């Protein structure tokens with residue numbers, strides 16, 4: 452993120468935010484380097500990930516997070532691990548590669564980009580069984596870089612389409628974080644806001660803090676404020692009132708897995724935002740790349756929801772526990788927003804309107820053409 456000028460907001464910092472290097476391959480190709488997002492906004496610390504354990508822990512503990520960023524990290528990560536497999540025997544190489552893949556894939560179940568990226572990297576190996584391992588490694592490096600480069604292009608296109616849905620001066624409500632830190636550049640749900648700012652447009656953003664891990668408070672308000680975008684941080688339970696007050700003209704949210712019928716898994720609380728938006732007659736837009744659409748999931752019923760530790764609710768951000776040790780907790784990291792509550796799904800191929808079964812399938816037809 453570079454050195455952000457504390458006293459200045461606005462365009463001086465905009466590019467440092469929209470083009471943050473949150474996930475990258477080290478110069479020598481032996482490590483993945485990430486910004487530790489659990490330390491933001493107070494400290495900007497970088498982590499060097501080399502082992503399978505480093506990568507698993509970084510994803511599981513949300514040091515790198517956001518569906519596309521997880522996919523990019525997994526792509527670079529499996530390449531870094533593949534370089535550590537000491538054999539020229541193809542079958543042995545594939546066997547070890549698959550062990551690493553299975554391990555990384557087990558770190559978080561909901562964001563489809565993780566398995567999507569790992570499957571894509573495995574395809575490179577299985578479709579080149581005739582090549583020496585050294586050549587396969589070069590192809591793996593190329594593929595891992597393509598995953599990131601494609602995401603940059605997808606987020607930029609999503610930002611353009613998303614910007615067409617809002618007007619200068621609009622109030623926009625966001626939930627969790629789907630900015631550059633969660634992706635590559637610009638982001639998805641936040642991308643249109645940064646792109647609009649570059650063009651001199653101004654929005655009034657209301658960012659849900661997003662309990663329990665506070666991605667909205669820690670990350671979204673940071674990215675927006677440092678870019679000079681008007682952002683008001685609210686507790687999640689304030690979303691209804693700001694909508695009732697008429698301060699919101701659109702809700703922009705990200706996604707972790709979009710089913711074929713448009714049901715969308717996103718950060719816990721998104722379905723509540725969608726129900727409120729429907730009640731107040733406010734459009735709710737899901738913004739995400741085609742790499743987050745899973746046509747193998749017929750509906751939200753098919754999406755696995757990650758359950759996380761009780762400490763994230765009871766102790767993580769408090770000096771003392773906020774509930775007794777014996778008190779049970781339920782901590783789903785995501786929920787599924789029914790497609791009937793979604794106005795449109797914004798992808799890099801265009802804005803998908805209901806019936807989503809048709810419009811989402813069209814996204815992939817366009818990509819193939």
Ligand SMILES: CSC[C@H]1O[C@H](OP(=O)(O)O)[C@H](O)[C@@H]1O
Pocket residue numbers: 513516517518519626627628629630633634639640666704705706707717718719784
């Ligand atoms: C651009 S994808 C962002 C998406 O991922 C977040 O989940 P997490 O912070 O647990 O990785 C959240 O659902 C965002 O909408």
